[in-house]
Amino acid sequence: MNHLVRQYWEQGTHIILIDIGNSYKGLCDLIHQRTNGEDGVYYTYSEKRPIAFNPFFTEDKVFDLEKKESIKTLIMSLWKRDTEVITRAEEVALSMAVNLFLEKIKEDNELVPSFNTFYEFVQGEFRGILEEKHYREKDFDLTNFLNVLAPYYRGGEYDYLLNSDEQLDLLNKRFVVFEIDEIKEHKILFPVVTVIIMEAFINKMRRLHGVRKMIVVEEAWKAIAREGMADYIKFLCAPVKVAS
Structure with missing residues (x-):
C-alpha cells in the first residue's frame, strides 16, 4: 500500500x-x-507531545459552509454527550457564536484564532449579545456551556487539543x-x-x-x-x- x-x-x-x-x-x-x-x-x-490542532485557523481566512459546520459539530461533540439532544435554541445560539467569532477573525488581524480566543469571546462579548437578545437560561445555559468546555480552555486538562501553536492549514x-x-x-x-x-x-x-x-x-x-x-x-x- x-x-x-x-x-x-x-x-x-x-x-x-x-x-x-x-x-x-x-x-x-x-x-x-x-x-x-x-x-x-x-x-x-x-504523552510528551500530545496531538494538537487549531480548527479556527485558515491561511486565507475563508470559512465556507462546511468549515462552519465542522467547527459547530466539533464543539457540540465536546459539549453534549451522545445521549443528550441539542435543542433548536441551543443550536441557533451556538451557530450565532461561531459565525460571529469567525467574522471577528476576518476583521481583526490582531486576533489569534484558537479555541482559547473563541472561549473568551463567548465568555465576554457573546454574553452581552445574548443579554441584548433576551436569551433565557433555559434556552441556552451559557454558564453550563462554559463549564463543560473549560477543560479545553487555557489551563484545562485538554487545553492543548484545539490550541495548537503551529498555524497549519x-x-x-x-x-x-x-x-x-x-x-x-x-x-x-x-x-x-x-x-x-x-x-x-x-x-x-x-x-x-x-x-x-x-x-x-x-x-x-x-x-x-x-x-x-x-x-x-x-x-x-x-x-x-x-x-x-
Whole structure:
C-alpha cells in the first residue's frame, strides 16, 4: 500500500491517511524531507507531545459552509454527550457564536484564532449579545456551556487539543497522516480527531477543483458511528463519490 500511495502522491494526488501502527511514518518523513518541510504532515499522540490542532485557523481566512459546520459539530461533540439532544435554541445560539467569532477573525488581524480566543469571546462579548437578545437560561445555559468546555480552555486538562501553536492549514498539504493507535479508544480525543480529518478532506473536495483527492480510512468508523455525528457525516457525504 505504501508503494501505491507514493505513486498517487508523485502524480499530484492530495492524500489523507488514517493510520494504525506507524505504517506510513517512513513515507511521510521521506516526503517531508524531499519537499523541504512543505509537505508530509504527520499527526500522532504521545504523552510528551500530545496531538494538537487549531480548527479556527485558515491561511486565507475563508470559512465556507462546511468549515462552519465542522467547527459547530466539533464543539457540540465536546459539549453534549451522545445521549443528550441539542435543542433548536441551543443550536441557533451556538451557530450565532461561531459565525460571529469567525467574522471577528476576518476583521481583526490582531486576533489569534484558537479555541482559547473563541472561549473568551463567548465568555465576554457573546454574553452581552445574548443579554441584548433576551436569551433565557433555559434556552441556552451559557454558564453550563462554559463549564463543560473549560477543560479545553487555557489551563484545562485538554487545553492543548484545539490550541495548537503551529498555524497549519492542511488545504494545500498533499500528504497528511493521522496516526491514531494511541487514541482510537479515547472517548474525547478520537471523536475530535475524526471531525478534524473529515473537515480537512471535505475542504479539499470543495475547494481544490480538478485535483485528485484520496482518503484512506482504516479504523475511524467507531468514532464516525457516534450518534452525535451521524447528521454531520450525512452532510459531508453529499459531495463525495465513493469508488470501489
